[in-house]
Amino acid sequence: MKKVVVTGGAGFIGSHLTAELAVQGYVVVVLDDFSTASDEKIASLRQKENVELAQGSITDLPRLQKLFEGIDYVFHQAAMARVPRSIEDPLTVNQVNITGTLNVLLAARDNSVKKVVFASSSSVYGDTSVLPQREDLIANPLSPYALTKLAGEYYCTIFTQLYGLSTVCLRYFNVYGPGQDPHSQYAMVIPAFIDRVARNLPPVIHGDGEQSRDFTFIQDVVHANILAAKSTAEGIYNIGSGRSITINQLAEKIIKLMQKDLKPIHEKGRLGDVKHALADITRARTFDYEPKWKLEDGLKMVASSYTHD
Template sequence: MRNKKVAVTGGLGFIGSHLVERLCQENEVVIVDNETTGSIKNIKHLDFSNISLDLGDITEIDLVNSFEGCDYVFHHAAMASVPASVADPIQCNLVNITGTLKVLLAARDSGVKKVVFASSAAVYGDNTNLPLSESTPLKPVSPYALSKAVGEMYCQLFADIYELPTIALRYFNVFGPRQDPNSQYASVIPHFISRILKGERPVIFGDGEQSRDFIYVKHIVEANLRACLSDFTGAYNIATGKRTTINQLVPVINQTLGRNMDPIYNEPRAGDIKHSLADVSKSEVLNFKPSINFADELGETVQWFVKNSCR
């Protein structure tokens, strides 16, 4: 993609900032972010000549003005934590459902060509019929998961009723540089890296045999670009189709850091699912089939944390 104007909601966040980093090289990028979980430090290394900031909450600011002249919108702004959504379902509903509706309305009214919606594998819930395909019935088990399922439905509704092309990307477990390890609800990989770097034992909720389909953030960026420029709509799994247990992460991170920290096991968290694995055959129509070297990608992530002293 080049010579376009695009908006990235949540563009100061973990995934959003990587998307901005790629897009701003050859396009004009508008970032919409309220800095709740995102940070300007995530893009401080970029050339701002092609970047403009519209700081504010998607539920409050004038998104039509934000999206003026934009060809595409990448919607990543969200309450992106299962435990946080369980603790505050009303706020989750406001940000993830009402916020998504406002993004879609503004995109429609601004003449945007397509909206790419960041959804989640959480919409499948604790479904044991693995691998999970896009035809698998949705079974959300947390307010976060429910909000993403509703967001997908709104995307399809706007495509059907208002002829606004939309595509929903169901991310599985994304990891990579710039994930926040200091959040109360930090994702497992940055949590493990941060604690081991500090000489502390990583905390595993449950027995550690729960498994995830981990995907590196650079592949997520590539999937967004391919989905945006395609003629396809609907929902697509964005994952590797490979499963890793939480217990398997600890020795790899220990080895990379030259440490030997045994994990602490705590009670499982409410709303967390046991296993997750994607059927990625449908996403191949997007010409998206990432080459995966999990150990190397995890190593790159660890080295970023070491270099940036996220301790």
């Protein structure tokens, strides 16, 4: 039975990934500082037979060295996420996302881990007039968060070249699904919109709303991670749906889905936000990645998890 570590395994993506790995028969060690995990999520993870919870930080190299003993794969999801947060506190984001990723790679190398799957981000592309975005586009990060993800990719590449550690970097495009926190000041747009509409409040759009995004359902991202780990794939791969929608259109779609009569409110745009994002997923198809979820179906799934009157 293969044993794996999921860093950030109590977070949104990490907890969904942990649940699927457990179902598939892996022994999963969740490394998390639990700073953003709800009691409900932690309790849910504890109930799974082949899941072990390990409290700690990726900034603690000795902890990682011990934890990675006998591990086959490391799914490195832990990070200080969100662009706005990184703009407010670039030093901490640098320490967690860059030094933390270096620690993960060092511990993986020293314990002869078979592969590290690194959670990168479409934010590394920045603003580009070339759509869809392909992996060979020149990166143009517009925020400290995007820069840390690009640095993580470079570190992965270097560790593969210098030390023979197999690594694969997945550039996620706007991941959404059940279990995202809609109340954080850094909340992602879909849970934030759905939460407000469920409470008969208009969705708040930053900027003119004509910015477009490629939204990727969580289960597609989970399967991409597992496929990438089990395959011979190395290097950088986009993980998206291959379709985009403007934020204005998204708001309309959610209001209609939830059968409300609301008009969005527009506020000023946010620093570091890119104008357009759309994934070219041709390369990821080489390890059999294929997005299964349409946006409409994913939105219904998320909306059904809200119980507001």
